[in-house]
Amino acid sequence: RTFTFKVNRELGQWENTSTIYPYLSPEQKEKLLDNFKVAVQIPTVSFSESDQNITALQEFDLLLRRVFPKVFSSSLVRHEVVGNYSHLFTVAGADAGLEPYMLLAHIDVVPANEADGWDAPPFSAQEIDGFIYGRGTIDNKQSVMGILQALEYLLERGYTPRRTFYIGLGHDEEINGEEGAVKIVNLLKSRGVKLLYVLDEGLTIMDGVVDGLNEPAALIGVSEKGQTTVKLSVSTPPGHSSMPPRESSIGILASAVARLEKNRMPNLFGHGPERATFEHLAHKFGWSYRMIMSNLWLFSSLLSSVLEGQPDTNAFVRTTTAVTMFNSGVKINVMPAYAEAFVNFRIHSSQTVQEVLNLIESTVSDKRVKVEFINGFDPLPISSYEDDTFGYQIIKKSVQDIFPQVTVTPGICVANTDSRHYTQLSPDIYRFAPSWYKPGDSARFHGVNERISIQNYEEIVLFYFQLMQNSDVRNLPTLRS
Numbered sequence: 355r356t357f358t359f360k361v362n363r364e365l366g367q368w369e370n371t372s373t374i375y376p377y378l379s380p381e382q383k384e385k386l387l388d389n390f391k392v393a394v395q396i397p398t399v400s401f402s403e404s405d406q407n408i409t410a411l412q413e414f415d416l417l418l419r420r421v422f423p424k425v426f427s428s429s430l431v432r433h434e435v436v437g438n439y440s441h442l443f444t445v446a447g448a449d450a451g452l453e454p455y456m457l458l459a460h461i462d463v464v465p466a467n468e469a470d471g472w473d474a475p476p477f478s479a480q481e482i483d484g485f486i487y488g489r490g491t492i493d494n495k496q497s498v499m500g501i502l503q504a505l506e507y508l509l510e511r512g513y514t515p516r517r518t519f520y521i522g523l524g525h526d527e528e529i530n531g532e533e534g535a536v537k538i539v540n541l542l543k544s545r546g547v548k549l550l551y552v553l554d555e556g557l558t559i560m561d562g563v564v565d566g567l568n569e570p571a572a573l574i575g576v577s578e579k580g581q582t583t584v585k586l587s588v589s590t591p592p593g594h595s596s597m598p599p600r601e602s603s604i605g606i607l608a609s610a611v612a613r614l615e616k617n618r619m620p621n622l623f624g625h626g627p628e629r630a631t632f633e634h635l636a637h638k639f640g641w642s643y644r645m646i647m648s649n650l651w652l653f654s655s656l657l658s659s660v661l662e663g664q665p666d667t668n669a670f671v672r673t674t675t676a677v678t679m680f681n682s683g684v685k686i687n688v689m690p691a692y693a694e695a696f697v698n699f700r701i702h703s704s705q706t707v708q709e710v711l712n713l714i715e716s717t718v719s720d721k722r723v724k725v726e727f728i729n730g731f732d733p734l735p736i737s738s739y740e741d742d743t744f745g746y747q748i749i750k751k752s753v754q755d756i757f758p759q760v761t762v763t764p765g766i767c768v769a770n771t772d773s774r775h776y777t778q779l780s781p782d783i784y785r786f787a788p789s790w791y792k793p794g795d796s797a798r799f800h801g802v803n804e805r806i807s808i809q810n811y812e813e814i815v816l817f818y819f820q821l822m823q824n825s826d827v828r829n830l831p832t833l834r835s
């Protein structure tokens with residue numbers, strides 16, 4: 355396979371729509387931080403599909419109304435509650451002929467237990483060394499609050515958008531988004547809305563995560579991996595543990611699970627959008643790596659074996675296998691009649707659910723192990739990231755306005771987002787929020803010590819501030835020849 359080396363050509367002169375300078379006064383910085391801390395302190399936890407903290411979701415609704423008075427009173431903004439706790443804002447643009455875009459984020463968070471090793475209680479929003487600690491600080495209250503805070507400040511300063519845009523804040527993203535995102539999509543569909551682009555949570559600004567890449571890179575998720583979950587189960591006759599058979603149901607199942615973990619799905623580096631990531635970044639690598647990057651056709655197997663050495667970059671290059679639940683046994687002296695395990699696979703862009711199921715069957719390859727499909731969906735379509743793609747270029751410019759030191763490149767979101775429900779409204783869906791992601795940060799997503807620096811939260815507000823104004827251009831500038 356050959357790789358082409360492609361660097362985005364710089365676009366020509368931009369129409370100047372950012373007439374409100376991206377600046378935050380000391381008072382504004384103080385206020386936005388207070389607002390953010392209160393948002394983190396409200397435990398909007400999704401425990402399971404049938405168990406959410408409803409009181410917290412109601413409290414969060416009141417918080418939004420209290421801290422964003424301009425958003426809730428402006429004649430330009432229509433606010434609707436959808437599915438009881440999700441929010442849809444329609445911000446009317448002056449030119450109804452321009453196609454609208456949409457920003458997404460989610461209010462709910464996964465559970466957090468202080469005893470797991472948090473340095474601060476997970477719903478305290480405590481400040482330690484310039485970071486705010488708390489569940490939701492990077493997934494995804496920084497976007498919820500950042501988007502509305504940016505709009506609040508723009509409205510305060512007399513902003514009237516030219517292009518209509520929507521803001522969708524889901525309340526159940528962590529449990530599939532059926533009541534929030536899906537209902538918002540249905541409402542917009544019933545109104546005949548089509549979107550120029552959609553921006554949701556997802557990838558971040560990577561800094562120091564990839565060996566040899568000495569500069570930070572903003573990875574815009576142009577797609578997201580698919581997923582499937584299978585249940586493996588084994589049934590054997592129960593009996594007395596003093597006279598056990600050679601293999602128990604637990605042993606048979608454990609071997610099958612071990613085979614799946616040992617025989618990983620194939621490394622598919624180069625067969626999906628991750629190839630474009632490295633082509634765009636090639637010229638940013640240090641001297642010794644640059645030769646590899648510029649000759650990916652020759653060195654792709656070397657690079658792919660480096661990438662598969664660490665969990666986050668490994669997720670970039672293959673369908674991953676995660677054994678997430680294992681249940682069996684009733685008493686220490688009773689042979690278990692039944693053992694079951696659930697395995698969650700995140701599917702690389704170049705594979706399908708069916709192909710992954712076939713590989714699972716052939717790896718398990720034991721008739722005593724029943725393999726059941728629980729659920730799944732194929733990888734999402736790949737959104738455009740060309741020089742003339744409106745959404746991608748607007749996001750890129752907004753990153754460059756606020757983070758001039760950062761290179762922007764397409765990437766693949768390794769987890770799923772509410773935006774996957776929006777494919778009928780727009781072909782161009784992007785997954786990105788400008789949180790900094792440094793070595794060790796992967797463990798903070800859904801893990802312990804989730805945190806964001808105060809400076810980064812301010813940058814996020816300014817990013818959305820610019821994004822809203824940049825989206826007001828009628829057309830992208832023409833390419834420089």
Ligand SMILES: CCCCCCCC/C=C\CCCCCCCC(=O)N[C@@H](CC(C)C)C(=O)O
Binds near residue numbers: 529667669770
């Ligand atoms: C070259 C560098 C590669 C580094 C790639 C890895 C970078 C990972 C960075 C950030 C990942 C954040 C993912 C944020 C979205 C998480 C959303 C989520 O948890 N969604 C659920 C949805 C489910 C349907 C309930 C999920 O389990 O995916």
Ligand SMILES: [Zn+2]
Binds near residue numbers: 460493494527555
């Ligand atoms: Zn999230």
Ligand SMILES: [Zn+2]
Binds near residue numbers: 464528800
């Ligand atoms: Zn999450």
